[in-house]
Amino acid sequence: MSSVPLSAYLALGLILFCIGLYGALTKRNIIIVLISIELMLNAANINLVAFSKFGVMPSITGQIFALFVMAVAAAEVAVGVAILIALYRNRNTVNIDEVNTLKH
Amino acid sequence: MTLSGEFFAFISLALVAVVGGVLLLNLTKVVHMVLALVFTFVSIAGIFILLSAEFLAAVQILIYSGAITIIMLFGIMLTRHDDTKEPKTGLLRKLLLFLGILGFAFAFYIGIYNLDFGEVSTTLHENNTEQIGIALYSKYIIPFELTSVLLLAALVGAIVLSKNDQEKEAKKE
Numbered sequence: 001m002s003s004v005p006l007s008a009y010l011a012l013g014l015i016l017f018c019i020g021l022y023g024a025l026t027k028r029n030i031i032i033v034l035i036s037i038e039l040m041l042n043a044a045n046i047n048l049v050a051f052s053k054f055g056v057m058p059s060i061t062g063q064i065f066a067l068f069v070m071a072v073a074a075a076e077v078a079v080g081v082a083i084l085i086a087l088y089r090n091r092n093t094v095n096i097d098e099v100n101t102l103k104h
Numbered sequence: 105m106t107l108s109g110e111f112f113a114f115i116s117l118a119l120v121a122v123v124g125g126v127l128l129l130n131l132t133k134v135v136h137m138v139l140a141l142v143f144t145f146v147s148i149a150g151i152f153i154l155l156s157a158e159f160l161a162a163v164q165i166l167i168y169s170g171a172i173t174i175i176m177l178f179g180i181m182l183t184r185h186d187d188t189k190e191p192k193t194g195l196l197r198k199l200l201l202f203l204g205i206l207g208f209a210f211a212f213y214i215g216i217y218n219l220d221f222g223e224v225s226t227t228l229h230e231n232n233t234e235q236i237g238i239a240l241y242s243k244y245i246i247p248f249e250l251t252s253v254l255l256l257a258a259l260v261g262a263i264v265l266s267k268n269d270q271e272k273e274a275k276k277e
Contacts, residue, residue, distance in 0.1 A: 003108045009155065010216040012118045016144070018209045019125035025201050029134055031179050035141055038172060039125060042148055045164075049155045053228055056221050060228065060235045063157045064244055067236070070167050071251045075258035077172050081179040082262035088183045089268075 009050035017043035028095045030087075034080045041073045114154055120147040138176050145169045156229035159236050 016039055023036035045066040052062025088094055124144030128137050145168040152161040228235070240248055 003111045004114045004154065005220060007216050007219050008114065008118075009151070010219065011213065012121065012151070014209055014212050014216065015122055016125055016148075018205050019122070019129060021208075022201065022205050023129055026198055031134055031176055031183075032128075032137055034179075035128065035138065035176060038168070039128070039141065039144065042145065042168070045160075046148060046151060049152055049157045049160060052157070053155050054221060054224060056223065058223055058228070060239050063160055063228075063232075063236060064239055066157075066160055067163065067240075068247060068251060070163060071255065074167055074171060075255055077175055078258050078262045079265070081175050082265035084179055085182055085266045092184075094183045 006050060006054040009046060009054075013043040013046040013050070015043075016040075016046070028097055030080075030084050030094050030096050030099075033096060034077060034084075038073060038077065041069060045069055110154060113150070117147040117150040117154070120144070121151070134180050135177070138173060138180065142169050142173055145173070157232065158229065159233045 020036045020039035020043060024033050024040070027033055027036065048062045048066045048069070050062075052059065052066075055062065084094065087099065091099065093099070121144045124140050124142075124147070127140035128144070131137050131140060145164065149161040149164040149169070152158075152164055
């Protein structure tokens with residue numbers, strides 16, 4: 001019935017996760033790091049939804065779990081941007097390698 | 105894999121998603137990066153439709169391409185974003201990270217490249233939203249209520265973190 005196999009969806013999720021991981025580890029701007037984390041969460045969502053259709057026991061549960069992941073991601077972004085703005089007000093920077101107060 | 109409309113839709117959506125991700129890594133201006141990621145989010149919504157999750161596709165468009173992108177743009181506009189000078193991270197570190205992630209991707213690809221459970225659900229697309237609603241309000245009611253508590257905590261936390269500290273400002277002046 002379906003002409004696209006499960007492994008194609010999983011491979012797409014894997015590629016997007018790797019792009020997000022590379023961006024989160026190499027970029028300096030905190031906003032880009034947050035966005036890369038969003039991309040990784042989205043890649044995980046693709047896997048969850050793919051398993052809800054092609055898994056061992058196909059059911060709606062995967063889609064509901066993806067829904068919860070989206071809610072948590074939205075909350076995380078709101079708090080992350082709030083921390084970013086507070087940090088910018090105090091330290092006047094958005095670069096992640098200049099935020100090293102805990103190191104000294 | 106046979107040639108069909110679903111296959112072409114998957115290939116084009118996956119291509120747009122990956123190109124959006126690569127543009128995110130390679131563009132220099134922060135606003136352009138965020139706009140490149142909107143392409144990825146919208147094409148992931150298309151992938152959800154192919155996987156018979158229409159409700160999640162709508163939620164994806166609303167939350168990710170709508171709300172999260174706007175929040176990110178607010179974050180960019182409220183801070184200094186004209187900083188495009190050369191990053192201090194060394195080329196060697198980037199190369200090592202790239203190799204490490206390549207190895208990670210290869211290890212996972214070995215695990216998934218011919219994964220197939222042989223079962224395909226054929227009832228997920230019938231009344232998709234109704235199915236999600238029934239499951240959410242019967243079987244998953246406690247996580248659903250806990251999510252509302254989490255969202256409230258995030259709302260209060262975000263306001264407390266980002267509000268102007270009036271006393272401190274008054275002391276400084």
